[in-house]
Every structure is written in C-alpha cells, then in structure tokens.
Amino acid sequence: KNQVEQSPQSLIILEGKNCTLQCNYTVSPFSNLRWYKQDTGRGPVSLTIMTFSENTKSNGRYTATLDADTKQSSLHITASQLSDSASYICVVKGPTSGTYKYIFGTGTRLKVLA
Amino acid sequence: DGGITQSPKYLFRKEGQNVTLSCEQNLNHDAMYWYRQDPGQGLRLIYYSQIVNDFQKGDIAEGYSVSREKKESFPLTVTSAQKNPTAFYLCASSMGGGPGQVDSYEQYFGPGTRLTVT
Numbered sequence: 001k002n003q004v005e006q007s008p009q010s011l012i013i014l015e016g017k018n019c020t021l022q023c024n025y026t027v028s029p030f031s032n033l034r035w036y037k038q039d040t041g042r043g044p045v046s047l048t049i050m051t052f053s054e055n056t057k058s059n060g061r062y063t064a065t066l067d068a069d070t071k072q073s074s075l076h077i078t079a080s081q082l083s084d085s086a087s088y089i090c091v092v093k094g095p096t097s098g099t100y101k102y103i104f105g106t107g108t109r110l111k112v113l114a
Numbered sequence: 115d116g117g118i119t120q121s122p123k124y125l126f127r128k129e130g131q132n133v134t135l136s137c138e139q140n141l142n143h144d145a146m147y148w149y150r151q152d153p154g155q156g157l158r159l160i161y162y163s164q165i166v167n168d169f170q171k172g173d174i175a176e177g178y179s180v181s182r183e184k185k186e187s188f189p190l191t192v193t194s195a196q197k198n199p200t201a202f203y204l205c206a207s208s209m210g211g212g213p214g215q216v217d218s219y220e221q222y223f224g225p226g227t228r229l230t231v232t
Contacts (some may be wrong), residue, residue: 043226055224101173101213
C-alpha cells in the first residue's frame with residue numbers, strides 16, 4: 001500500500017535551534033516529493049519540490065533532502081524562528097493503479113518557543 | 115494581486131442542507147483541486163479539474179459535486195448525502211498536470227473554508 005509517514009508527530013524547540021523532520025514513504029516508483037508549511041487555519045504553502053534525481057533542495061533556512069534508495073526525505077530547519085511554528089506536510093506523487101496521485105502525510109506539528 | 119481565494123472562511127449549516135464553497139484563482143492555472151482536511155489525517159482529494167468543462171472524481175467524491183464553467187472558478191457543493199461534512203476544505207490550483215500525470219507543477223492552495231454542520 002502506498003503510504004507516507006512523518007515523524008515526529010509533534011516537536012517543540014527553542015528559538016534559534018535547528019531541527020529535522022522526517023518523511024518515510026513506500027510509494028514506488030514516484031514522480032516527486034514535496035514539503036509544505038501549513039499555518040493553523042490556513043492553506044499549505046510549498047517549500048520544496050524534488051524529483052527522484054534530486055538529493056537536496058534549499059529554500060532559505062529550509063533544506064530538504066531525498067534518498068530515493070531508502071525512500072526517506074528530511075526537512076532541516078536552520079536557526080528556527082517563532083514564525084516557523086506550523087505543521088509541515090510531506091507529499092509524494094506516485095502511481096496508484098496506473099495513474100498518478102498525491103499521497104499526503106499527516107504532518108509534523110512544530111512549535112518554536114521564545 | 116495574484117492568488118487563489120476561498121469564501122467564506124467559516125460556514126455553518128444545518129444538517130440536510132446543501133452548501134456551496136467558492137474557489138477563485140487569477141493565476142491563469144488550468145488545473146484546480148478540492149481537498150478535505152480532518153484532524154490527524156492527511157489531505158484527501160475530493161475532485162479535480164484539469165481543464166474547463168471537465169472534472170474527475172478524487173478519492174472521496176461521494177456526497178460532493180463540482181462544476182468548472184470558467185477557468186477561474188471551481189465551486190464545490192457539499193450535499194446532504196455527505197455523511198460527515200464538518201471539515202476544513204482546501205482548494206488548490208496548478209499550471210498543469212494533476213493526478214494521472216507525471217509532473218512537478220507546484221500546487222497553490224487557498225486559505226481554506228471551515229464548514230461546520232450541526
């Protein structure tokens with residue numbers, strides 16, 4: 001079954017610290033992997049999109065990595081800020097019964113404290 | 115100011131009533147989508163449209179209906195047949211692609227509508 005699992009479910013860190021969020025998927029083969037940031041009560045905003053041939057992609061203080069062999073991705077946040085408090089969602093686009101679909105993880109809820 | 119808008123932000127309805135959620139985009143995107151988000155679950159696709167006057171069912175289309183008469187608009191109707199309609203509804207658009215295609219087009223999401231049915 002094609003699945004996307006994220007860990008941890010929630011995370012609390014102090015402002016200025018770094019953190020890494022994990023995404024493991026069983027989708028194979030896959031087209032691309034996306035990371036989104038979703039503030040409470042708002043729509044998700046795209047952070048990165050990586051195809052299977054890309055290992056790393058950065059967007060400011062956000063760096064996503066992808067290991068297609070182990071089917072793992074991580075999102076590293078550097079020098080966290082209070083505004084980083086949000087849910088981070090991993091999405092894999094892959095084939096399901098002959099068509100491609102988006103498979104969403106349940107997200108990691110990050111809280112940055114002053 | 116380009117973007118994707120949804121209205122209203124909060125919507126309350128009595129059980130048994132149909133309700134229509136609005137989604138408009140001025141990004142000139144061909145593809146539009148409707149998702150539902152419930153606590154502890156990933157987003158689930160309700161309907162999507164890759165071109166005007168055409169739309170396809172997603173994973174949880176039962177109890178929902180859509181139309182795509184204009185490129186800019188993709189309204190979602192939650193009918194009385196939807197057994198558990200209370201949720202956060204998200205509309206999205208992308209330049210192209212969508213389910214069924216291998217692509218890396220970015221999806222842009224609207225701010226969402228929180229529907230409560232009592």
